[in-house]
Amino acid sequence: MNKISSFxxxxxxxxxxxxxxxxxxxxxxxxxxxxxxxxxxxxLDAVQDAYTKTYANVHRxxxxxxxxxxxxxxxxxxxxxxxxxxxxxxxxxxxxxATEAFNLVAQSYGQLAxxxxxxxxxxxxxxxxxxxxxxxxxxxxxxxxxxxxxxxxGEFLMEEYLKLLSPKTKIVAVTHISNAIGxxxxxxxxxxxxxxxxxxxxxxxxxxxxHMKVDVQELDADFYVFTGHKVFAPTGVGVLYAKNEWxxxxxxxxxxGDMINRVTFEKTTYATGHSKFEAGTPPIVQAIGLGAAxxxxxxxxxxxxxxxxxxxxxxxxxxxxxxxxxxxxxQAKNKAAIISFEMEGVHPHDIxxxxxxxxxxxxxxxxxxxxxxxxxxxxxxxxxxxxLYNNTDDVDALVGSxxxxxxxxx
Amino acid sequence: xxxxxxxxxxxxILDHSKHPRNFGKLDPCSHEAHGYNPLCGDTLNVFLNxxxxxxxxxxxxxxxxxxxxxxxASLMSEIVKGKTTAQANLLFDNFHDLVTKDDAILLEDDxxxxxxxxxxVKQFPxxxxxxxxxxxxxxxxxxxxNDTTTE
Numbered sequence: 001m002n003k004i005s006s007f008x009x010x011x012x013x014x015x016x017x018x019x020x021x022x023x024x025x026x027x028x029x030x031x032x033x034x035x036x037x038x039x040x041x042x043x044l045d046a047v048q049d050a051y052t053k054t055y056a057n058v059h060r061x062x063x064x065x066x067x068x069x070x071x072x073x074x075x076x077x078x079x080x081x082x083x084x085x086x087x088x089x090x091x092x093x094x095x096x097x098a099t100e101a102f103n104l105v106a107q108s109y110g111q112l113a114x115x116x117x118x119x120x121x122x123x124x125x126x127x128x129x130x131x132x133x134x135x136x137x138x139x140x141x142x143x144x145x146x147x148x149x150x151x152x153x154g155e156f157l158m159e160e161y162l163k164l165l166s167p168k169t170k171i172v173a174v175t176h177i178s179n180a181i182g183x184x185x186x187x188x189x190x191x192x193x194x195x196x197x198x199x200x201x202x203x204x205x206x207x208x209x210x211h212m213k214v215d216v217q218e219l220d221a222d223f224y225v226f227t228g229h230k231v232f233a234p235t236g237v238g239v240l241y242a243k244n245e246w247x248x249x250x251x252x253x254x255x256x257g258d259m260i261n262r263v264t265f266e267k268t269t270y271a272t273g274h275s276k277f278e279a280g281t282p283p284i285v286q287a288i289g290l291g292a293a294x295x296x297x298x299x300x301x302x303x304x305x306x307x308x309x310x311x312x313x314x315x316x317x318x319x320x321x322x323x324x325x326x327x328x329x330x331q332a333k334n335k336a337a338i339i340s341f342e343m344e345g346v347h348p349h350d351i352x353x354x355x356x357x358x359x360x361x362x363x364x365x366x367x368x369x370x371x372x373x374x375x376x377x378x379x380x381x382x383x384x385x386x387x388l389y390n391n392t393d394d395v396d397a398l399v400g401s402x403x404x405x406x407x408x409x410x
Numbered sequence: 411x412x413x414x415x416x417x418x419x420x421x422x423i424l425d426h427s428k429h430p431r432n433f434g435k436l437d438p439c440s441h442e443a444h445g446y447n448p449l450c451g452d453t454l455n456v457f458l459n460x461x462x463x464x465x466x467x468x469x470x471x472x473x474x475x476x477x478x479x480x481x482x483a484s485l486m487s488e489i490v491k492g493k494t495t496a497q498a499n500l501l502f503d504n505f506h507d508l509v510t511k512d513d514a515i516l517l518e519d520d521x522x523x524x525x526x527x528x529x530x531v532k533q534f535p536x537x538x539x540x541x542x543x544x545x546x547x548x549x550x551x552x553x554x555x556n557d558t559t560t561e
Contacts, residue, residue, distance in 0.1 A: 347476035379451035
């Protein structure tokens with residue numbers, strides 16, 4: 001059966017127990033999945049089962065539960081490897097979140113490759129988590145951070161990017177999708193251009209993973225980072241995909257158990273592949289939950305998810321545009337279902353408080369993207385971010401609650 | 411639902427937020443401080459001239475912020491003008507209790523009565539920092555700290 005025609009948002013909403021909850025006595029309108037997504041029952045069940053039926057530490061001991069737990073944890077790695085089309089499970093590293101993955105690459109790759117005068121190339125669309133780790137390693141190594149500008153629609157400026165790529169550039173680190181304004185960056189072209197000059201590229205896929213199928217080999221990304229909790233998995237687990245050639249060269253990020261081959265006080269040798277970068281007891285159950293979440297989105301299919309979300313984006317954009325006081329910030333041609341906006345004469349915080357009383361959850365603030373806010377000359381925006389479980393009722397509730405804001409401040 | 415919102419966004423607050431009193435820069439001034447709320451990125455500057463006997467003779471503020479932070483700063487500027495620093499500190503202590511505690515025992519004071527319009531913030535704990543940002547900045551200015559954040 002064609003997956004698109006079988007997409008039924010009302011059935012999907014039933015997979016998420018949270019939607020039977022009320023907020024201030026109202027129907028929950030959850031438009032904050034860009035900050036963190038809700039969890040389907042299959043993920044909650046996988047977590048519950050992992051704790052109640054198979055729980056033990058992994059990679060340790062020979063007892064029955066340890067084996068079961070290890071199989072499930074490594075099974076999740078295989079699921080993610082297949083989902084991202086990595087060439088080997090050795091290239092899939094579990095971290096605690098995307099932030100830890102950025103810090104891992106910045107510190108470890110930075111130690112390997114950065115010298116005074118080298119350049120790290122980011123973009124104005126980046127989340128703080130793909131800025132600050134690079135500033136830390138830049139300070140330590142004497143490298144400098146540069147950023148690719150955007151235009152007033154929030155488009156990544158490819159021509160400017162090509163100009164900024166220089167012999168000094170030692171790594172490019174850009175987002176796949178802007179968390180604040182939804183711009184989809186043409187990362188395949190970004191990667192190709194950098195590779196033509198022998199520069200490796202890291203992609204922040206935190207916002208991309210819930211909305212699109214990512215094939216790291218097709219993109220030819222050197223590093224691809226995402227966090228679990230935005231793709232319907234528990235908090236506490238993230239993923240770093242890294243090409244094996246880099247993992248072999250990069251020094252360990254953290255030392256501890258599990259990442260070693262042999263330890264003596266004189267000299268320690270390290271494990272290889274993903275193990276070299278997974279020190280200590282990993283987020284076992286969270287990773288199992290992430291595997292279940294990836295299976296869940298694949299059971300629906302990304303063609304269907306993307307089509308559904310794009311139709312919601314179009315509807316929401318149209319409805320919001322009808323409200324004269326609303327200005328949408330970020331109008332890139334290719335956008336994910338994320339809409340940042342401001343309202344004339346009303347601060348985003350006041351918008352957030354008022355719509356919340358109508359059961360509408362949106363994010364207000366700088367979205368951990370202050371350089372981007374500075375570019376648009378706003379301290380903050382209101383942001384509605386959509387996921388596969390949202391429907392047109394959610395858009396209508398948002399628009400209705402914004403009319404309430406207009407009444408208060410009109 | 412509308413009751414809580416109407417309690418929060420009373421006419422006085424909307425009026426002060428749209429038409430803030432004492433809005434601007436005081437240059438030169440004897441004391442100033444920059445207040446910053448990292449949660450929302452709002453900024454607020456307080457400028458004042460302290461006269462003999464620690465009396466706040468002039469006070470102005472500027473910045474960008476939500477209705478609550480702008481209204482609170484505007485009301486504060488009206489109320490502390492002409493007060494001593496000790497009186498201003500006492501008002502802040504009482505105001506802080508007013509917006510955070512259910513059973514706050516407050517001074518009987520006409521100025522404090524004017525601040526009761528902000529008591530609705532108590533129902534919205536995430537917004538308390540908006541209401542207190544200007545007061546924190548005032549304290550920083552009086553204490554000679556030029557920067558303050560609400561975190």
